[in-house]
Amino acid sequence: MSHIHLSIQDAHALAAACLKANGCNDENAEAIATTIMAAEGDGSAGHGLFRLPGYVASLRSGKVDGKASPSIDRPAPAMVRVNANGGYAPLALEAGRQPLIEAAREQGIAMMALVRAHHFAALWVEIEPLARAGLCAMACTSYMPAMPPAGGAEKLYGTNPVAFGWPRRDAPPMVWDQASAALARGEIMVAARDGHTMPPGVGLDSNGNATTDPKAILDGGMILPFGGYKGSNLAMMVELLAGGLIGEHFSFEAAEHDNKDGGPPRGGEFILAIDPSRLGGDNWLEHSEAFFTRFLSIEGTRMPAARRYANREKLAAEGVDVPEELHGKIVQLTEV
Amino acid sequence: MSHIHLSIQDAHALAAACLKANGCNDENAEAIATTIMAAEGDGSAGHGLFRLPGYVASLRSGKVDGKASPSIDRPAPAMVRVNANGGYAPLALEAGRQPLIEAAREQGIAMMALVRAHHFAALWVEIEPLARAGLCAMACTSYMPAMPPAGGAEKLYGTNPVAFGWPRRDAPPMVWDQASAALARGEIMVAARDGHTMPPGVGLDSNGNATTDPKAILDGGMILPFGGYKGSNLAMMVELLAGGLIGEHFSFEAAEHDNKDGGPPRGGEFILAIDPSRLGGDNWLEHSEAFFTRFLSIEGTRMPAARRYANREKLAAEGVDVPEELHGKIVQLTEV
Numbered sequence: 001m002s003h004i005h006l007s008i009q010d011a012h013a014l015a016a017a018c019l020k021a022n023g024c025n026d027e028n029a030e031a032i033a034t035t036i037m038a039a040e041g042d043g044s045a046g047h048g049l050f051r052l053p054g055y056v057a058s059l060r061s062g063k064v065d066g067k068a069s070p071s072i073d074r075p076a077p078a079m080v081r082v083n084a085n086g087g088y089a090p091l092a093l094e095a096g097r098q099p100l101i102e103a104a105r106e107q108g109i110a111m112m113a114l115v116r117a118h119h120f121a122a123l124w125v126e127i128e129p130l131a132r133a134g135l136c137a138m139a140c141t142s143y144m145p146a147m148p149p150a151g152g153a154e155k156l157y158g159t160n161p162v163a164f165g166w167p168r169r170d171a172p173p174m175v176w177d178q179a180s181a182a183l184a185r186g187e188i189m190v191a192a193r194d195g196h197t198m199p200p201g202v203g204l205d206s207n208g209n210a211t212t213d214p215k216a217i218l219d220g221g222m223i224l225p226f227g228g229y230k231g232s233n234l235a236m237m238v239e240l241l242a243g244g245l246i247g248e249h250f251s252f253e254a255a256e257h258d259n260k261d262g263g264p265p266r267g268g269e270f271i272l273a274i275d276p277s278r279l280g281g282d283n284w285l286e287h288s289e290a291f292f293t294r295f296l297s298i299e300g301t302r303m304p305a306a307r308r309y310a311n312r313e314k315l316a317a318e319g320v321d322v323p324e325e326l327h328g329k330i331v332q333l334t335e336v
Numbered sequence: 337m338s339h340i341h342l343s344i345q346d347a348h349a350l351a352a353a354c355l356k357a358n359g360c361n362d363e364n365a366e367a368i369a370t371t372i373m374a375a376e377g378d379g380s381a382g383h384g385l386f387r388l389p390g391y392v393a394s395l396r397s398g399k400v401d402g403k404a405s406p407s408i409d410r411p412a413p414a415m416v417r418v419n420a421n422g423g424y425a426p427l428a429l430e431a432g433r434q435p436l437i438e439a440a441r442e443q444g445i446a447m448m449a450l451v452r453a454h455h456f457a458a459l460w461v462e463i464e465p466l467a468r469a470g471l472c473a474m475a476c477t478s479y480m481p482a483m484p485p486a487g488g489a490e491k492l493y494g495t496n497p498v499a500f501g502w503p504r505r506d507a508p509p510m511v512w513d514q515a516s517a518a519l520a521r522g523e524i525m526v527a528a529r530d531g532h533t534m535p536p537g538v539g540l541d542s543n544g545n546a547t548t549d550p551k552a553i554l555d556g557g558m559i560l561p562f563g564g565y566k567g568s569n570l571a572m573m574v575e576l577l578a579g580g581l582i583g584e585h586f587s588f589e590a591a592e593h594d595n596k597d598g599g600p601p602r603g604g605e606f607i608l609a610i611d612p613s614r615l616g617g618d619n620w621l622e623h624s625e626a627f628f629t630r631f632l633s634i635e636g637t638r639m640p641a642a643r644r645y646a647n648r649e650k651l652a653a654e655g656v657d658v659p660e661e662l663h664g665k666i667v668q669l670t671e672v
Contacts, residue, residue, distance in 0.1 A: 076444025076614045078414040108412025109447045109608075113615050136581055138573075152634035164573045166580070176569040200535060227563025233512040233640060234570075236631070237474075237500045244502070244624040245472055245610060247617040252630055272445075272608075274581060278412045279449050281583040288580040294588055295572070298488035304569060 003321035011320055012037045015052055018334040022059045024066035031090035038125045040320055043311030046186065047122045049322055049330065054120060055088065056333050058263025064088055064118045070095045078107040081246070084117035089269065092117055093126055096271075101133045104273035113246035114269040119143075123163035123269075124177040124305065130273050131165035131173030139163045140238040141269040144255040147181055147225050150232035153208025155222055158251040159184075160238035167276075169285050174292065176304035180235035182226040188214045201228060241270040339657035347656055348373045351388055354670040358395045360402035367426035374461045376656055379647030382522065383458040385658055385666065390456060391424065392669050394599025400424055400454045406431045414443040417582075420453035425605065428453055429462055432607075437469045440609035449582035450605040455479075459499035459605075460513040460641065466609050467501035467509030475499045476574040477605040480591040483517055483561050486568035489544025491558055494587040495520075496574035503612075505621050510628065512640035516571035518562040524550045537564060577606040 006014065015036050019029035032055060040048025058064040068087025072095060075081055080103050082096035096112050103110035123139045130137035143158030163177035182202040191198055192214035203217030203224055204210060211217060225231035243250040248268025249257065258265040276284045295301055322330075342350065351372050355365035368391060376384025394400040404423025408431060411417055416439050418432035432448050439446035459475045466473035479494030499513035518538040527534055528550035541547040542556030553559060561567035579586040584604025585593065594601040612620045631637055658666075 076611070077442070078446065079444035079614060081615060106413070107443055108415035109445060110414065111445045111610065136576065149631060149634060149637045151636035151638065153636065154634045156631060156634060164569070166576050176572075178566050178569060182563075199537070226566050227518075230514045230562050231566070233500070233514060236512075236640075239627060240472065240502050240624065244616055244620060244627060245612050246615045247620065247623070250627045250630075252627075274447065275412070276581050278415055279417060279582045280580055284580060284583065287583070288576065291575060291580060291586045291588075294586075295485060295492060298485060298490045298492060300487035300489065301485045302487065304572075 002324040004324055004327040005319055005321055006327075007319040008037060008041050008316055011040060011049065011322065014330060014334070015049060018052055018330050019055065019059070019066065021334045021336070022056045022066065024059065028066050028068065028087060028091050031094050032088055035090040035121045035125055039122055041312055041315050042308040043315060044122065044308065046184075048320075049326060051120055052330055053333065054263045057261045058118060061259055061261035061263070063259050063261055063263060072096060072099055074099075074103075078103055078110040080110060080112045082112060082114050082117075084114065086116055086266070087118070089114060089117040089119040089121065093269075097126075097129060100271065100273050101130065101135065104135050104275050108278045109272070109274045111273070112269075112271040113248075114271070115246055115248050116266060117268065118264045119267055119269055120264040122177055123161050124165075124175045124308070126269075126271060127163045127165035127175050127177065128173055130271075131167045131175060134167050134275070134277065136167075136274045136276050137163075137165045138272040139269060140242050142239050142242045142249075142251045142254070142267060144258065144265055145251050147223055147232075147235060148204070148208075149236065150225060150229035153204055153222075156252055157225065157232075157235040157239060158254075159223075160235045160242075160251075162234065162238060166288060167285065168292065169289050172305070172309050174304060180225050180231050180238060181223050182231070183223060185218075185223065188217055188223065192218055238270075242268045246270060338660040340660055340663040341655055341657055342663075343655040344373060344377050344652055347376060347385065347658065350666060350670070351385060354388055354666050355391065355395070355402065357670045357672070358392045358402065360395065364402050364404065364423060364427050367430050368424055371426040371457045371461055375458055377648055377651050378644040379651060380458060380644065382520075384656075385662060387456055388666055389669060390599045393597045394454060397595055397597035397599070399595050399597055399599060399602075408432060408435055410435075410439075414439055414446040416446060416448045418448060418450050418453075420450065422452055422602070423454070425450060425453040425455040425457065429605075433462075433465060436607065436609050437466065437471065440471050440611050444614045445608070445610045447609070448605075448607040449584075450607070451582055451584050452602060453604065454600045455603055455605055456600040458513055459497050460501075460511045460644070462605075462607060463499045463501035463511050463513065464509055466607075467503045467511060470503050470611070470613065472503075472610045472612050473499075473501045474608040475605060476578050478575050478578045478585075478587045478590070478603060480594065480601055481587050483559055483568075483571060484540070484544075485572065486561060486565035489540055489558075492588060493561065493568075493571040493575060494590075495559075496571045496578075496587075498570065498574060502624060503621065504628065505625050508641070508645050510640060516561050516567050516574060517559045518567070519559065521554075521559065524553055524559065528554055578604045582606060 070092035084092035145155035206220030254265035406428035420428035481491035539553030590601035
């Protein structure tokens, strides 16, 4: 596959221009381009420029308002609600970040409810700034039905990611971000291509029976929650926190209301922020560093996000390689 | 195995008498007996009277103060800290429950930090009353090192349970409570006895190599987090929430400070409570009932905790069967 080499700045500018050409105002285009490039620049191409055609599809169909302006209210002292008013999530998340940080510092713990948003990105992008502000943070969001609950063979849950972050001293924050699904669809496609079988518990075939054949999972089957009923319980928790709790759609409702244009459905997100300095003692950061030191002393472990941080440094210096076909498509979408 | 049949009331009285005979004051004995019987009466014998000898061991060694009186403060508006002052968790949790509920209703979201406590029980017992009060609730606690982080072969994490609850309409709350470990030690013992092999990813042998032989896991090996690195990340989150965040021991520190008397080490617990009525709309309960209806319409699913609620009804009417050996031991511990 040939690639087009771009600096981070040029790739950002390309993304922003494409979004503006398709109905985003400057604020939304910049916020989305920043989110896209946070992923692309961390070496996570699947959440990077690869998503841009999906963003454009929903701008063009009119499902998402590229000029939406988020509004914020405070339904309770420790609750910040950000209404994206039918726009994409990035601008709304930016708008809510400082109010959430302030609420967490004032109240000790606070949550943000993101509603009426279209979310199409990774969660670590939202967790990292909170951890950099000295807060412990957790986030989750649902999407459209992709997985059955444990024991069932009918899709109900989205892949429902959960992310968690914790501040470090003299190091970027510890951040993990993981789907409630056993594997990403891309990983199953690679196994199918290479003729490998999957471990048990990863997927069902089109008849709803357990299978280790990646082709059977992809061909009308479905991916399972990770870790059996335990991952399934977590996926249910995500539906309740990012849906029922904040008055937004469950995944099954999101699908029912979606226009199937290929972009993200309307949905919500739950973000939790807690100030460890309130309870952890004056030495709370030293204390958790002692834990991380112990963790890293065990052979074979690595800090979650270590690879992303290494990629970030490398790609900031070297730029990114964008597949020629994707690049051509983005240029085409920008010119129309 | 012969059993002694007892009514729930008689079993409770036996537990309370045993605790009082070993240094508990009335308040602590009643709170612990209530916690023990919540498990025993829900058919979860492993968290029931079976734990009583462990409670007694730490009362006798002097590690735990059976007369400790919990104290409560409010380090921030949405934070309730309950200091068990070196006692067992149940009385402290009872003392903090109403303040936590009130803080969550006032602030929208609130947390409880339980510190200087000895926790030896299941978490659902603490989640259920919060969900019955109309709140969404989450809890987690660490213990002593039992599992390595993913990729490693040295114990660092406790089995680190997480529990989550959500209110139902005309039904007892949805509550799940699960360890971050792939399986309980008891399940591996049963597989060893019956000559079964374990699925991959459950345990390591004494050399730190992956094994599917239950005997090799039990004989100097170790249990792994469920779901590979994803469960391992959750176990890390539990260490940070129930340890670093609230100024309490990480599992490895709990072990270092423990006197190894067989009872629970000193540690902390994190409990989150959120009021769904603040953000979920007037119909929030109807909305989540629609989700549960959809969930239960899928063949093969069952509501978490359904079995416990069924047991509770049955055992409240019929009483419980206590293994004769355990009953004899409790009687003996009570008479001394």
